[in-house]
Amino acid sequence: MRLSCVAIGAMLLGVVQVAMAEPAVTIRAVELRAQPMSDAKVVLSLPAQSAVDVVSRQGAWVQLKSARTSGWAKLFDIRATDAGTPVATKKGGNGIADTLGLAMGTRGASVTTGVRGLDADMLARATPNAQEFATLTKYARSKAQADAFAKSGRLASRDVAELGATAKTATGDAK
Numbered sequence: 001m002r003l004s005c006v007a008i009g010a011m012l013l014g015v016v017q018v019a020m021a022e023p024a025v026t027i028r029a030v031e032l033r034a035q036p037m038s039d040a041k042v043v044l045s046l047p048a049q050s051a052v053d054v055v056s057r058q059g060a061w062v063q064l065k066s067a068r069t070s071g072w073a074k075l076f077d078i079r080a081t082d083a084g085t086p087v088a089t090k091k092g093g094n095g096i097a098d099t100l101g102l103a104m105g106t107r108g109a110s111v112t113t114g115v116r117g118l119d120a121d122m123l124a125r126a127t128p129n130a131q132e133f134a135t136l137t138k139y140a141r142s143k144a145q146a147d148a149f150a151k152s153g154r155l156a157s158r159d160v161a162e163l164g165a166t167a168k169t170a171t172g173d174a175k
Helices: 002-020 096-100 120-125 130-137 143-152
Strands: 022-026 030-033 042-046 051-058 061-065 070-074 078-080
Touching (some): 042 070, 051 078
Antiparallel strands (some): 022 051, 030 042, 030 070, 051 061
16 A cells, blocks of 8 residues: 555656646757766757756756656756747747847856845855965966966957046047
């Protein structure tokens, strides 16, 4: 009897997961992994524009279910779709969402995940971490070292005006 209760519980969990699954599409080729880790075993490779269901989320990872199997992928490798809506094969027509790169999954390198803000209470309770400060000071370089590094990379110094101030170009024209 106990074994049958466990089996029924497992089936119910599967039904709940399927009921909670959200339709999505891969926005690029994706390797589904056995666990939500970059070095986990690849269980399946999916091409871009593959229809999948999002089963769960863990940090920056989402568990996806495809027609053949399930596995984990990065959150920003997918785009949510409405149930019954065909998968789009090209961009177009979403106005501001397309302009911002939000609707089609074309966000740039500035996208972050798992970042939470700090509230006033957290800032009030913050304390210095001397060990981390010591670690950071190991990275400090002198002006001469920084200049030598910049010269080796053929970098040139530039004066940058404060925000809101009038900037001048190399010819001295005000912008």
